[in-house]
Amino acid sequence: xxxxxxxxxxxxxxxxxxxxxxxxxxxxxxxxxxxxxxxxxxxxxxxxxxxxxxxxxxxxxxxxxxxxxxxxxxxxxxxxxxxxxxxxxxxxxxxxxxxxxxxxxxxxxxxxxxxxxxxxxxxxxxxxxxxxxxxxxxxxxxxxxxxxxxxxxxxxxxxxxxxxxxxxxxxxxxxxxxxxxxxxxxxxxxxxxxxxxxxxxxxxxxxxxxxxxxxxxxxxxxxxxxxxxxxxxxxxxxxxxxxxxxxxxxxxxxxxxxxxxxxxxxxxxxxxxxxxxxxxxxxxxxxxxxxxxxxxxxxxxxxxxxxxxxxxxxxxxxxxxxxxxxxxxxxxxxxxxxxxxxxxxxxxxxxxxxxxxxxxxxxxxxxxxxxxxxxxxxxxxxxxxxxxxxxxxxxxxxxxxxxxxxxxxxxxxxxxxxxxxxxxxxxxxxxxxxxxxxxxxxxxxxxxxxxxxxxxxxxxxxxxxxxxxxxxxxxxxxxxxxxxxxxxxxxxxxxxxxxxxxxxxxxxxxxxxxxxxxxxxxxxxxxxxxxxxxxxxxxxxxxxxxxxxxxxxxxxxxxxxxxxxxxxxxxxxxxxxxxxxxxxxxxxxxxxxxxxxxxxxxx
Amino acid sequence: xxxxxxxxxxxxxxxxxxxxxxxxxxxxxxxxxxxxxxxxxxxxxxxxxxxxxxxxxxxxxxxxxxxxxxxxxxxxxxxxxxxxxxxxxxxxxxxxxxxxxxxxxxxxxxxxxxxxxxxxxxxx
Numbered sequence: 003x004x005x006x007x008x009x010x011x012x013x014x015x016x017x018x019x020x021x022x023x024x025x026x027x028x029x030x031x032x033x034x035x036x037x038x039x040x041x042x043x044x045x046x047x048x049x050x051x052x053x054x055x056x057x058x059x060x061x062x063x064x065x066x067x068x069x070x071x072x073x074x075x076x077x078x079x080x081x082x083x084x085x086x087x088x089x090x091x092x093x094x095x096x097x098x099x100x101x102x103x104x105x106x107x108x109x110x111x112x113x114x115x116x117x118x119x120x121x122x123x124x125x126x127x128x129x130x131x132x133x134x135x136x137x138x139x140x141x142x143x144x145x146x147x148x149x150x151x152x153x154x155x156x157x158x159x160x161x162x163x164x165x166x167x168x169x170x171x172x173x174x175x176x177x178x179x180x181x182x183x184x185x186x187x188x189x190x191x192x193x194x195x196x197x198x199x200x201x202x203x204x205x206x207x208x209x210x211x212x213x214x215x216x217x218x219x220x221x222x223x224x225x226x227x228x229x230x231x232x233x234x235x236x237x238x239x240x241x242x243x244x245x246x247x248x249x250x251x252x253x254x255x256x257x258x259x260x261x262x263x264x265x266x267x268x269x270x271x272x273x274x275x276x277x278x279x280x281x282x283x284x285x286x287x288x289x290x291x292x293x294x295x296x297x298x299x300x301x302x303x304x305x306x307x308x309x310x311x312x313x314x315x316x317x318x319x320x321x322x323x324x325x326x327x328x329x330x331x332x333x334x335x336x337x338x339x340x341x342x343x344x345x346x347x348x349x350x351x352x353x354x355x356x357x358x359x360x361x362x363x364x365x366x367x368x369x370x371x372x373x374x375x376x377x378x379x380x381x382x383x384x385x386x387x388x389x390x391x392x393x394x395x396x397x398x399x400x401x402x403x404x405x406x407x408x409x410x411x412x413x414x415x416x417x418x419x420x421x422x423x424x425x426x427x428x429x430x431x432x433x434x435x436x437x438x439x440x441x442x443x444x445x446x447x448x449x450x451x452x453x454x455x456x457x458x459x460x461x462x463x464x465x466x467x468x469x470x471x472x473x474x475x476x477x478x479x480x481x482x483x484x485x486x487x488x489x490x491x492x493x494x495x496x497x498x499x500x501x502x503x504x505x506x507x508x509x510x511x512x513x514x515x516x517x518x519x520x521x522x523x524x525x526x527x528x529x530x531x532x533x534x535x536x537x538x539x540x541x542x543x544x545x546x547x548x549x550x551x552x553x554x555x556x557x558x559x560x561x562x563x564x565x566x567x568x569x570x571x572x573x574x575x576x577x578x579x580x581x582x583x584x585x586x587x588x589x590x591x592x593x594x595x596x597x598x599x600x601x602x603x604x605x
Numbered sequence: 606x607x608x609x610x611x612x613x614x615x616x617x618x619x620x621x622x623x624x625x626x627x628x629x630x631x632x633x634x635x636x637x638x639x640x641x642x643x644x645x646x647x648x649x650x651x652x653x654x655x656x657x658x659x660x661x662x663x664x665x666x667x668x669x670x671x672x673x674x675x676x677x678x679x680x681x682x683x684x685x686x687x688x689x690x691x692x693x694x695x696x697x698x699x700x701x702x703x704x705x706x707x708x709x710x711x712x713x714x715x716x717x718x719x720x721x722x723x724x725x726x727x728x729x
Contacts (some may be wrong), residue, residue, distance in 0.1 A: 476657065482700040
């Protein structure tokens with residue numbers, strides 16, 4: 003039984019490499035290569051299901067270590083896979099979501115001349131993500147970590163002829179690299195103090211606050227927490243399947259996954275937990291505020307992703323890693339579905355992404371509209387859909403915890419804002435009359451479009467229920483609370499639905515105001531990019547210029563160097579020579595004093 | 606629930622129990638024949654069930670029964686509702702018991718303060 007679990011998971015990973023190796027050996031032999039990639043991921047998903055069922059039955063974790071290892075002095079590195087609660091549940095979900103996205107890409111990227119390369123990139127990304135998730139040592143995890151970062155760069159910059167896409171790809175890489183500094187700090191600390199990067203060894207010893215803060219910095223970069231978040235909305239320059247796979251379901255949760263992996267070390271360190279809590283609360287509120295005034299449908303969903311990532315970080319700060327993991331799993335389904343629906347709408351409207359130019363799609367795209375509404379309801383935490391089991395549990399845990407009430411209030415406000423921007427998408431994109439020019443007939447006739455969306459919709463509805471019923475009880479969250487606390491999430495969401503609708507009806511009848519400062523703050527993303535992408539580099543470059551020109555060239559080379567010395571001598575000598583009158587014969591008489599003095603000293 | 610935090614800051618902090626330093630009064634003060642709580646599940650049983658550290662509380666025996674039921678009824682994940690209810694009820698009663706202990710502590714501290722004030726104000 004153990005053998006079967008290990009073998010099938012490893013087999014599912016090997017199945018992923020088959021399309022890549024075949025394409026390396028026989029490139030461009032067939033036009034069906036994208037379909038082969040999709041089928042390989044589908045097969046990998048089906049292969050990873052029996053291990054999941056076995057894990058649910060037996061509840062045992064496995065570590066597979068390959069004996070071939072590298073030794074650097076006393077540090078041993080080996081390829082080892084940790085197949086525990088987190089990786090065994092996440093791997094099938096990642097395969098399921100990727101299978102749906104690849105099938106969608108067969109329709110979305112159909113006219114792209116480099117579709118083969120696109121699918122290769124997506125498979126490579128998935129492979130590195132699985133390596134990250136199943137790694138049993140930090141070195142292997144780092145390989146996966148960097149791999150997903152590089153694939154993110156390649157895929158965001160897919161349409162590299164567009165300068166915005168290149169900028170966005172660079173932005174992603176640079177922000178991720180800043181986060182990687184924290185990861186490397188932790189790795190260095192562990193190498194010095196633990197002499198091992200194996201998770202089993204690390205969990206037996208103590209990690210100090212510096213190492214844990216390094217991990218939090220890494221998660222800040224990868225999971226777009228406040229301070230290192232601008233790359234995520236910019237990453238929407240990439241194709242929609244890329245946004246659906248990388249920037250909602252899998253890659254961006256890697257930072258949170260890292261913190262979940264290290265939860266045994268974090269649970270005793272209050273500094274790390276408080277940092278995670280406050281950082282997550284700030285992120286979730288700030289990004290939700292930015293989302294409510296965006297007009298690009300993909301940017302709204304991107305900020306929604308960032309807000310949910312903040313919520314996951316809050317959950318880590320509450321010392322509930324299993325709840326955070328459940329939210330990762332449920333979030334993957336409905337967020338990927340929201341992106342696929344956005345892609346369907348964008349493609350149908352001839353690449354129109356502005357929600358102000360959509361409308362009336364409820365009857366034109368029925369499957370997309372139903373899925374969009376289901377996904378939005380799941381995101382809002384509607385009872386008994388996917389988001390409810392995780393989001394409601396998180397808010398209940400927050401309400402019953404002995405925590406910072408400021409973080410709690412910010413998270414509740416962000417939950418309310420979630421309802422606002424979800425309603426905004428539905429209202430502008432699906433309801434009322436069309437605001438786009440009539441073009442070629444819009445339809446959903448292609449099964450490559452409808453099947454993935456339907457599959458993810460089923461996941462959004464049933465996945466969380468099946469997960470919560472089957473996984474063993476892990477986190478001990480108090481279930482007893484007053485009815486008001488129990489219904490907090492629902493009440494806050496309903497308030498978030500009713501108040502904007504009322505405000506909308508009220509404001510429609512008022513004259514337009516020239517500029518509302520809060521609206522401008524939200525629309526300009528809190529002026530964060532304008533400050534940190536312009537002011538900070540400008541200040542650094544100006545300081546560099548001043549150091550080079552004023553300090554070095556002017557000061558050291560001129561004022562205190564040769565020219566300064568020459569000036570000093572010139573000034574001093576001109577001052578002194580002005581005092582002498584030219585009486586040479588009288589000046590020579592001074593020798594009458596000095597020569598006898600010398601003779602007196604000698605004798 | 607949660608009012609104790611506000612009372613510590615805005616109300617009288619002296620009569621608010623500190624959850625980190627409880628109990629300050631003897632457990633059987635004011636009771637007759639109060640028995641100490643006993644663990645039903647033994648250490649060996651909990652080790653065999655591989656319970657997590659935070660799951661090893663006074664309701665662990667119900668959790669062990671629930672896990673056994675889950676294992677026996679696999680793949681029917683909708684079964685074991687009765688065992689789950691029993692475990693949840695035990696956890697709920699444990700929570701209510703902790704809240705009652707907190708309230709008892711609070712009232713005893715208030716009574717202690719009242720008695721001290723009345724003794725101090727008595728004419729000598």
